[in-house]
Amino acid sequence: MPTTGFFTDSTVCIGCKACEVACKEWNGVPHDGFAWTGQSYDNTGGLGHSTWRHVKFVERVRDGAMAWDFSSDVCKHCEHAGCLEACPTGAIVRTEFGGVFIQPDVCNGCGYCIVTCPFGVVDRRPDDGRAFKCTFCYDRQKAGLEPACAKVCPTQSIQFGDLDALRGRAEERLRELDARGITDAVVYDPRHTSVGGTHAIFLVRGNVTEYNLPPDPEVPTTVLRTAWHAAALASVSLLGVIVIAFLVGGSLLAP
Amino acid sequence: MEGTTDRPPGDREARLDRLREDAAQRGAALEPVAGYYGRPLLKPAIWTWEVPAYLFIGGAAGICAVICLVAALSANPGLARDARHLAATGAALSPLLLISDLGRPARFLNMLRVFKPQSPMSVGAWIVAVFCTAEFGSVAGHLLGTFTGTTIGRMCDAVAALAGLLLATYPGVLMGATVIPVWNRFARVLPWHFAASSLGAAASMLELVGNRESALNMLGITAAVAVTALAVLTDFRRDPVSKPLVSGSSGMMSVVGDAFSGPIPLVLRLAVSLVPGARLIAAAFAVIGSLMTRFAWVAAGRESAKDPELVLRSPSR
Numbered sequence: 151m152p153t154t155g156f157f158t159d160s161t162v163c164i165g166c167k168a169c170e171v172a173c174k175e176w177n178g179v180p181h182d183g184f185a186w187t188g189q190s191y192d193n194t195g196g197l198g199h200s201t202w203r204h205v206k207f208v209e210r211v212r213d214g215a216m217a218w219d220f221s222s223d224v225c226k227h228c229e230h231a232g233c234l235e236a237c238p239t240g241a242i243v244r245t246e247f248g249g250v251f252i253q254p255d256v257c258n259g260c261g262y263c264i265v266t267c268p269f270g271v272v273d274r275r276p277d278d279g280r281a282f283k284c285t286f287c288y289d290r291q292k293a294g295l296e297p298a299c300a301k302v303c304p305t306q307s308i309q310f311g312d313l314d315a316l317r318g319r320a321e322e323r324l325r326e327l328d329a330r331g332i333t334d335a336v337v338y339d340p341r342h343t344s345v346g347g348t349h350a351i352f353l354v355r356g357n358v359t360e361y362n363l364p365p366d367p368e369v370p371t372t373v374l375r376t377a378w379h380a381a382a383l384a385s386v387s388l389l390g391v392i393v394i395a396f397l398v399g400g401s402l403l404a405p
Numbered sequence: 406m407e408g409t410t411d412r413p414p415g416d417r418e419a420r421l422d423r424l425r426e427d428a429a430q431r432g433a434a435l436e437p438v439a440g441y442y443g444r445p446l447l448k449p450a451i452w453t454w455e456v457p458a459y460l461f462i463g464g465a466a467g468i469c470a471v472i473c474l475v476a477a478l479s480a481n482p483g484l485a486r487d488a489r490h491l492a493a494t495g496a497a498l499s500p501l502l503l504i505s506d507l508g509r510p511a512r513f514l515n516m517l518r519v520f521k522p523q524s525p526m527s528v529g530a531w532i533v534a535v536f537c538t539a540e541f542g543s544v545a546g547h548l549l550g551t552f553t554g555t556t557i558g559r560m561c562d563a564v565a566a567l568a569g570l571l572l573a574t575y576p577g578v579l580m581g582a583t584v585i586p587v588w589n590r591f592a593r594v595l596p597w598h599f600a601a602s603s604l605g606a607a608a609s610m611l612e613l614v615g616n617r618e619s620a621l622n623m624l625g626i627t628a629a630v631a632v633t634a635l636a637v638l639t640d641f642r643r644d645p646v647s648k649p650l651v652s653g654s655s656g657m658m659s660v661v662g663d664a665f666s667g668p669i670p671l672v673l674r675l676a677v678s679l680v681p682g683a684r685l686i687a688a689a690f691a692v693i694g695s696l697m698t699r700f701a702w703v704a705a706g707r708e709s710a711k712d713p714e715l716v717l718r719s720p721s722r
Contacts, residue, residue, distance in 0.1 A: 395623040
C-alpha cells in the first residue's frame with residue numbers, strides 16, 4: 151500500500167470552509183457549539199473532538215493593504231505519533247495507508263493521547279467519552295476514494311495522494327511562487343524533529359508560528375528514557391531510605 | 406451610495422490611525438499575541454479530581470506496602486499490619502478512582518489487552534493491576550492465618566512492595582512524557598517529587614493511626630527535606646515554564662502544598678522535644694500537603710497548556 155498524505159497549499163485557499171463541512175457530513179461529526187470568536191472570520195477556533203478540519207484566517211498587512219492568509223488545518227498524522235505511542239489500549243493504530251487512526255470500538259477514553267499530541271489535535275468528546283480526531287477518511291481510502299475534504303476543495307488547496315509525490319509537488323510549488331516574486335512561502339514538514347515528518351504537509355506564507363504550527367514539535371517519548379531512569383533511581387533510593395531508617399531506628403535484623 | 410464608501414482611502418487610513426492612537430492613550434490597545442490569536446496550541450488534560458486523588462492515594466499506598474515488608478522483616482508485626490491495611494485500602498480505592506475517570510468506564514479492561522513499554526499509561530495500568538492483586542492476596546492470606554495462608558501473604562507482601570515502589574514513582578514518568586510544557590520540562594524531577602511526597606504521606610499516615618516508631622519519624626524528616634529541595638528546584642527559577650507553579654490558583658496550591666509537606670513538618674519534627682504533639686501536627690501537615698501538591702501539579706499542567714508561547718518560542722530540547 152502506498153503511504154498517502156495531504157498537501158495543503160494555503161496560497162490558493164479561499165477560506166470557504168467547504169472542507170470543514172464535508173468532513174462533518176461524511177464522518178457524521180456532531181456540532182461543537184457556536185460562538186463568535188472575534189478572530190477574523192474564524193468562528194471554528196481550532197481542531198478538536200468534533201472539528202477535524204479547521205480553516206485558519208490570518209490577517210496581516212501586505213504591500214500596504216490588509217491581506218488574508220487562509221490555511222486549512224488537520225491532524226498531522228505524524229511519522230512518530232505521540233498519541234499512538236501513548237495509547238494504553240492499542241486503540242490507536244497506523245493504517246495500511248500510513249495514517250493514524252483511533253479505533254472507536256476499542257478506545258476507553260483514558261485521555262492520555264490528548265496530552266501526548268504535540269499539535270493539540272486529539273480531544274475527548276464529553277457526551278461520548280471517547281477520543282476523536284481526523285480518521286484520514288480511512289473508510290473512503292479503503293474504498294479507493296480520496297478523503298472528503300480533498301474531494302470537496304474547490305481550489306485544490308487540499309491535495310491528496312502519494313506522500314512522496316506530494317512532497318515533490320510542495321517543493322515545486324515553492325519554486326514556482328519564488329519565481330513569481332512570492333518569497334515568504336515555506337513548507338511545513340518537521341522532518342528534522344523527533345516527530346520525523348508529518349503525513350499532512352502545509353505550504354504557508356509568513357512565519358509558521360502565526361498559524362500555531364510549532365517550529366520544533368517533539369514526540370514526548372523522547373523523554374521516556376531519562377524519566378524512567380529517574381523513577382528507577384528514586385525507587386531504589388526509597389527502598390534504601392526505608393531499610394536504613396528501620397536499621398537505625400527500628401529493630402531490623404535484631405533477634 | 407453615501408457615507409464611508411465615497412471617502413478617499415487615505416482618509417480612512419488616517420481615521421484608523423487616530424483610533425489606534427486614541428486606544429493606545431487609553432491603554433485599550435491590544436498587545437500583539439503569540440501564535441494564532443493567542444489561542445492555546447495544546448489541549449489540556451481532561452483529568453478530573455479522581456486522578457490527583459489517585460496519585461496521592463496510590464503513592465502513599467505503594468510506600469505503605471514497602472514499609473509493611475520492612476516492618477515484617479524487622480519483627481514489628483503491629484506496624485506491618487497497620488501498613489498492610491493502609492496499603493490494601495489504597496489498593497481498593499485506586500482502581501475505582503481510575504476507572505471512574507475513564508470516558509468509557511465499562512471498557513476499563515481494555516487497558517490490559519496490550520502491554521506497551523513505550524506508554525507509561527500502559528505500564529502504569531499493569532503496575533496498578535499487580536499491586537492490587539498482591540495486596541488482595543496479602544490481606545486474604547494473613548486473614549486466613551494458617552501456615553499456607555501466612556506464607557502466601559508474605560510472598561504477596563514482597564510483590565506488593567516491589568510494585569509499590571513503582572506505583573509511587575511511575576506517575577512522574579506518566580506526566581513527564583507528555584507535551585504539557587511544565588510536566589515535560591520536569592520529567593527528570595517529577596519521579597523524585599512523587600517518591601518524596603508519597604514517602605512523607607505514608608510515614609505520616611502510619612503515625613496518625615497510632616504508630617510511634619522512631620523509624621517513621623526519620624522517614625518523615627527525610628521526605629520533608631527532599632520535598633523542600635525539589636520544590637526549590639522546580640518553583641523558583643526564572644523560566645516562564647515554572648510560572649503556573651508559583652502564580653495563579655495552581656501556584657497558590659503548589660506553594661502551600663510544598664510548604665505543608667516540606668519545611669513545616671521538617672521544623673515541627675526537629676522541634677519535637679520543645680513542642681508537645683509536634684510529631685502528630687507535622688504528620689497531619691505532611692498528609693494534607695502531599696494531597697495538595699498532586700492537585701497543584703495537575704492544575705499547573707492545565708495552565709501550562711493554555712500558553713502557546715511556551716511551545717512556539719521554547720528552543721528544542
